[in-house]
Amino acid sequence: MGHWWYRNIVEPGKLPLLLALLAFVSSFLITRMITRMIRAGRGPFKNVTPGGMHIHHVVPGVILVIIGGFGAIGSSGHSFGAGLSAVVFGLGAGLVLDEFALILHLDDVYWSEQGRKSVEIVVLTAAIVALLLGGFLPFGVNDLTSDERHNRGLVVINTATNFFLALIALWKGKARTAFFGMVIPFVALIGSVRLARPGSPYAKKFYANRPKARAKAGLRAFHHDRRWASRRRRFENFIGGTPDPERVPDKKSHRP
Numbered sequence: 001m002g003h004w005w006y007r008n009i010v011e012p013g014k015l016p017l018l019l020a021l022l023a024f025v026s027s028f029l030i031t032r033m034i035t036r037m038i039r040a041g042r043g044p045f046k047n048v049t050p051g052g053m054h055i056h057h058v059v060p061g062v063i064l065v066i067i068g069g070f071g072a073i074g075s076s077g078h079s080f081g082a083g084l085s086a087v088v089f090g091l092g093a094g095l096v097l098d099e100f101a102l103i104l105h106l107d108d109v110y111w112s113e114q115g116r117k118s119v120e121i122v123v124l125t126a127a128i129v130a131l132l133l134g135g136f137l138p139f140g141v142n143d144l145t146s147d148e149r150h151n152r153g154l155v156v157i158n159t160a161t162n163f164f165l166a167l168i169a170l171w172k173g174k175a176r177t178a179f180f181g182m183v184i185p186f187v188a189l190i191g192s193v194r195l196a197r198p199g200s201p202y203a204k205k206f207y208a209n210r211p212k213a214r215a216k217a218g219l220r221a222f223h224h225d226r227r228w229a230s231r232r233r234r235f236e237n238f239i240g241g242t243p244d245p246e247r248v249p250d251k252k253s254h255r256p
Contacts, residue, residue, distance in 0.1 A: 013077040014133055016086035021129045023087045027094025028122050029239075031057060036241045039111065056108075058099040064092025097122045111244045116233075119240040124179060131183045168192035173200025197221050 009015055037043040048055040068089025075081035101109050101117040109115045163182065169191030170178035181188025195217040196202040207214040237243075 010078075016072065016077070016082045017129065017133055019083050020086040020090035020093075021126065021133060023090025024094045024129070025126055027091045028098050031095060031098050032240055035110070039241070054108075056099055056102060057095045058102060061092045061095025061099075064088050065096060066092075068092055093125075094122070097125060111241070113243050115243055116236055116240070119236045123236075123239070124176065128179060128183055131180075162188055165189050165192040168202075171196075171200065172202045173197035195220055 009018060034043075034045050038045050038047060068085045068087070068091075071085030072082060072089060075085055096103075098118055099110065100121045101115045104117060105114055107114075110118075162185070165188035166178045166181045169181055169188050172191065172194075173196055174191045174194075177187060177191030181191055195213070196207070198207075198214070198218045198221055203214065203217060207217060
């Protein structure tokens with residue numbers, strides 16, 4: 001175990017990345033636990049509201065990200081400072097991405113349906129960092145031989161091709177496939193050749209005058225969402241809490 005730890009984590013300089021990942025996940029989970037307790041009115045925790053202004057935890061998160069980021073830049077890869085900076089950065093990143101939906105919508109949508117985006121981006125980020133930590137290099141350049149690694153042209157072509165395929169997958173409305181495709185080989189290729197999701201920029205441009213392709217894409221998206229949407233929602237609710245039900249506006253209140 002010690003040999004594996006040194007060869008796969010310490011020697012390649014991945015210890016700061018591991019510390020950042022652990023701090024990131026811990027920060028998000030602890031923050032969600034506290035916010036759920038505040039929401040339920042349990043425990044000693046309260047919202048921070050000095051002078052009546054609600055201070056969201058994205059504010060200290062940004063400060064920690066800045067401190068950790070600059071600290072990591074100024075530290076060597078195997079030093080204590082690099083590890084400490086990685087922990088600080090991970091803690092701040094967890095606080096920031098926990099309120100990703102607030103930043104995106106510029107509104108307090110933490111417990112709304114829009115707030116699910118925060119949970120999605122946190123899970124996606126943690127998964128990608130874990131894949132990088134496990135040995136995957138960006139853009140899928142991880143299966144090259146020692147001789148091929150010296151061929152910079154081959155690396156550039158491999159990187160550019162995979163990145164281009166990931167952009168096509170993103171153009172087709174498959175954001176998760178595109179992000180994972182930049183890390184795992186062939187995932188972006190699969191996303192780029194399959195039908196686009198309805199409503200994506202690709203579908204609007206190329207399926208407008210192709211009713212059969214549009215109908216087939218809609219049917220495939222329907223079956224995919226019916227199979228996975230409920231499972232994903234249960235998983236997100238388990239991690240981040242169930243959003244508040246959407247309020248239906250009272251029609252009587254709008255009558256003159």
